[in-house]
Amino acid sequence: MDKLKINCAVAIEGRTYAAQMAVDRSLWYEADDQWRAEFLDTCRLRFAAHIRRELSTELTEKQVSDVIVVVADPREPTPAPTVLVTLHGGPLDGSTAPVDPTDDDPWTAIISEGCAYPGGRSLYAPDHTGRWVWRHDVPWEAL
Structure with missing residues (x-):
């Protein structure tokens, strides 16, 4: 049968864990949005259970x-590669975020409850050592 790949990844204590699952393509595309969301949540929980056993x-x-x-569909354009990075400082200190390691202008602006601007973003970028650190908060209109 034709399968779609389900890629799972997480960073825990500086180490990245990744796994891949699969689902029948026809089942995925014939399902409604609620079923897909519940399926992905089940994948998240199964992956977490796997890591619990490993650790x-x-x-x-x-x-x-x-x-x-x-969800990775080989028939669709390949999304940009991402890696999980740990964020340091600011309102998201200790959280992880996916970033594109091939981006020429690497930074990420993330919604955070601790942002100084309602509806704004907290901006993180790598420092000279490659560690992703908080730079400042920005209002939505400034992005």
Whole structure:
């Protein structure tokens, strides 16, 4: 049968974990949005359970919620490659975020409850060592 790949990834204590699952293409495209969302949530939980077994420890709710789950359809254009980075400083300190390592202008602006501007973003960029650090908050209109 023709399969779609489900890629899962998370960074825990500086180490990145990744796995791949699959779903029948026809099942995925014939399903409604709610079914797809529930399926991806199940993939997230199964991946977290796998990591729990590998690490022989429980994961926090935050670590489980940080799992990134992406559907990869080989018939569709390939999305930009992403890696998970740990954010340092600012309102998202200790969180992880996916970034494109091939981007010539590497930075990411992320919605955060601690942003100084309602509806704005917290801007993170790599420093000279490659560590992703908070630069400042920006209003939505400035992006």
